[in-house]
Amino acid sequence: MTRTQLVGVIFGLLIVAALTALRASDPPILRLARDVTFDEYQRLVPRSFEAAPVRVVDIDEASLKAFGQWPWPRDRIAVLVDRLSEMGAAVIAFDILFSEPDRLSPRTVVRDVGGVDPALIDRLPDNDEIFARSMDGRPVVLGFGLSNQGGYRPPVKAGFAFTGESPLDAPPRLAAATPLRPQFETNAAGIGHISLNPGSPSAVVRAVPLLLSDGEQLYPNLALEALRVAQGASTYVLAGAPDAPNTITLIKVGDFVVPVTAAGELWLYVSPDRAERYVSAGRVLAPGGVPADVRAAIEGSIVFVGTSAAGLQDIRTTALGHNVPGVSLHAQTVEQVLSGRFLSRPDWADGLEILSIAVAGSLLVLLTTFVSPAVALACGLLITAMALVASWLTFRYAGLLFDPLAPILAGSITHFAATAYRFLVTDRERRVVRRAFGQYLSPSLLYRIEHTHDALRLGGDDRELTIMFVDVRNFTEISERLSPTEVVRFLNTLLDALSRDVIANEGTLDKFIGDSIMAFWNAPVDVTDHASKAVRTALAMRETLARLNESDAFGFGSEHRVGIGVGIHTGLACVGNMGAEAHFNYSAVGDAVNVAARIESACKDVAFDILISESTARSLSDCALLEAGALGLKGRSIRTRLFAVVGDERLAASPEFTELRRIHAQLIEALRSRSATSRKILAAAKMKAARIGAGLPDFYRRISRRADHFADEAVPKAETSAK
Incomplete structure (x- = not known):
């Protein structure tokens, strides 16, 4: 290894070390690139829509047109609960906040007018009480949102059991929540948060936090709580990694086990939005009775009530690039758990990707330095292909998320840097050699001199x-x-x-x-x-x-x-x-x-x-x-x-030349001894030479005039220029 090559290797390995450290720090730009890569995988093979007992009762534009603008009075929400319960809904989960009194309640309206006997006001209907009574004894799950003000914490309707150390610090932090009406807290069968991507700078919902924590208590999300209530389960069982405290690997709810990230998030494997998933709330509330197809869709299903109306601004973006109502993502969360088709990113994925950058980068540096940039490029392309194929196959058949992009980008940068160094420094001497020798050396000799130290x-x-x-x-x-x-x-x-x-x-x-x-x-x-x-x-x-x-x-x-x-x-x-x-x-x-x-x-x-x-x-x-x-x-x-x-x-071995050589030897001897027979021998030589050609006739015509060139004394005993 020459000094220039050694410096090139050190330079390349420093680049690899910097890229490895950059990947280890995992800056936002790399995380975004990784997420976009996984989005593309889902777009290539989205989760197929399968008929599942999960429905969205959608407060859509048609419902608003039929029953008035939002918010609806809560006695109408109570009617919705009554009808869904009557149709046999397994769970009714509201992706709607009920944090303030119903301003459309008759009691509230009259009280706000003023001048009315309080006793009369107390006898007027209260929509919140009506809604609370409709929930009583029924599988209704209410949602709460996150807040930056106050210290409200909603009640938790289920217990939590841990295998291993407590993971209270693993989930995203809950600072405060939007308050629920006291009677709602009491009568609801379950309460879960409705936040889909809290704290995420991206508008794309890729992972749903199934749990939040305030450091003392865990809070399930709406979909998880709906699944628990549907099964009549009373406890969540959380499993963590034995060698990594404050992590969650699995959540068991009833009969279902859900693999999650260390923070308790579920990677969403979404399917394209389908009309079969939705039932218009207007059809459920239709005065003429519930249509048979609506009843069939609701019976035995986990029902999420939410809105797709554009004016209510609950539209989210999925990994498929589709804009869908937020409530549909809660429904898809449950669909995914029921189907058992999960995506997961193992805890060791980051370490594997970092190691691959270090190993592949070092290999490319050595190949570029000691073999050739072309071979290094071919190996780099092979590594790229292998990374892409391996990442894709593990996603396609195992649901595992491995990032091929970071190793590929790091390998490309490493190859570019090492090749640039070789071109600018290592190959400079060889380019000088080529300029100096390229016009008058064969390619084989040129290659050999290029690899000769101090050639110039x-x-x-x-x-x-x-x-x-x-x-x-x-x-x-x-x-x-x-x-x-x-x-x-x-x-x-x-x-x-x-x-x-x-x-x-x-x-x-x-x-x-x-x-x-x-x-x-x-x-x-x-x-x-x-x-x-x-x-x-x-x-x-x-x-x-x-x-x-x-x-x-x-x-x-x-x-x-x-x-x-x-x-x-x-x-x-x-x-x-x-x-x-x-x-x-x-x-x-x-x-x-x-x-x-x-x-x-x-x-x-x-x-x-x-x-x-x-x-x-x-x-x-x-x-x-x-x-x-x-x-x-x-x-x-x-x-x-x-x-x-x-x-x-070939000519030397031919009979003609063998005979000419014999005659020529005789002629030389005759010329040296100045024998009279030289003329006769010369004539014989000319005859043989005429058959061979190659300029020999002129050679023999001139030879008689050069007799002194063959005299014995003309031949030196030692030739100073001899080999």
């Missing part, structure tokens, strides 16, 4: 290189026939094609010098068999040039063919970045470079297109080589033995 250090190293020079034959004559633009086009076509052969064989393109190419092998990274790959490149160049000439790629016509000369030498050279700190080139210098350049020039004297030094030839084992003699190269005090590269290993 200014300075050089002594390395054994195989160096190649390529030059265009008769370029002066060609350029004289062409315009400058045509010369540039010709060079671009030729040099581009030849340089591709260098890169394809893991060579390094050093530079273009007019119509020449300089390349070398075994730097900036080690290249196995570098001499062999350089020679194979020269042979590939020969074939490339033949194709270009045959296809008239230069536009010269068939009568003008372009030729090249290639010189290759293996020896010690200094290779590295040379120039200034801000602007440098990667190149090689030294005697070996000069020798390779002189060998390329010798191609003209030898009349052959590919010549290599003896040091390069010693590294080859399978190419078709013929000795070209020992030539005196410019600037060198001793002669250098050269070899002509005729072809590859």
Whole structure:
């Protein structure tokens, strides 16, 4: 691990730690995002509406039109209780506050007028008394609201039993309540609060508090109390977590067990609002008698009385995004308990999500740093898919709520930060390498040098290189026939094609010098068999040039063919970045470079297109080589033995070349000894060479004029430039 990578890992892990701490603190924005995610789950698969013994007697617009504006006199509410009881309602629960005297009561109206005998006033009907009498002995549950003033606490009609420690501090706090009329408190079978989301900043009702607490007493909500009264139960049984005080996990009411949050809230799993759930209060109060379908709907049902009239402002928003009367949510609470289809978020869900952020984030940091951002992105997408699928499946089949969004967002931020750091810092050196080497290195070599420490250090190293020079034959004559633009086009076509052969064989393109190419092998990274790959490149160049000439790629016509000369030498050279700190080139210098350049020039004297030094030839084992003699190269005090590269290993193994090589050896011996038989042997060699081609006829036509190149004294005993 390099220092830059270590810093990158530390940077990434700090980001992961910050995101983990942020999730642990659970700010409102994350809670909102989590709630919205769970809303979407419900929208995809809402709880299906099932026929259940739960109904809403709705004081709707039609009822108000038939019986007058709200509030109705309580003697009419008493009639409603009488009729519902007569129809066999299991419970009548009012999502209505009865906190003040009925101002429409005859006794109240006359008293307010004044000047009437008090004895007469006392004989007038009182609607509150009428309503209280209608409740007496009947399963009526009244609701109370929350208040910030006074110290009123409603009576609790049921007992509470705890398994474990007392959970009095677990539910939401009840500071004060709206008071009920004393006679209502006495005659009601049950009393429950009607608040659906106390203290929540969101208008969406997602969880209903089944209990409130003032620190000394627990208070059930309207739906829970209606369910208790319907079963004739007298006690609630609360279970808490054994290792977490002041928590509630289950509420048992009669025969039903309700899983709740630690604060005693029920996650609402709502169904779309359906007309079958409602019965208009106007139809129950109809003077002509109760219709049969209304009687059938009410009989044996838990009945909630409330209003959907828009003017009464009891409209709530559900997780499905629907606006529904608040009373319907009380009804849906009971429906959910009866159906047994619950949603729950385990106490350990937060810990699991926090752990997933830490683990997945750390994994992404390591992948981004040591593998690649693309692999990290693929793994991140896989983790995202797994999180979404797991969260969805647990919701769909187990009713469990696990948040996939926080780990996904944290993973995305981590990947972005780690990738940005790598791009800006870690990969900066590699981008410099690509800019410096991308145009003259093969992709495999480029990848290797990118991962080499200090690849672009200014300075050089002594390395054994195989160096190649390529030059265009008769370029002066060609350029004289062409315009400058045509010369540039010709060079671009030729040099581009030849340089591709260098890169394809893991060579390094050093530079273009007019119509020449300089390349070398075994730097900036080690290249196995570098001499062999350089020679194979020269042979590939020969074939490339033949194709270009045959296809008239230069536009010269068939009568003008372009030729090249290639010189290759293996020896010690200094290779590295040379120039200034801000602007440098990667190149090689030294005697070996000069020798390779002189060998390329010798191609003209030898009349052959590919010549290599003896040091390069010693590294080859399978190419078709013929000795070209020992030539005196410019600037060198001793002669250098050269070899002509005729072809590859297939040609070397052919019978024709095997015979030519034997005859050539005889010719070299005859030339060295200045034997008279050299003419006869040369004629035989020319005949064999004519069958092979590859430029050998010109080579042998010139060889008789170079007899001194093969003299014994011309061959040095030790070649200073040899490998």
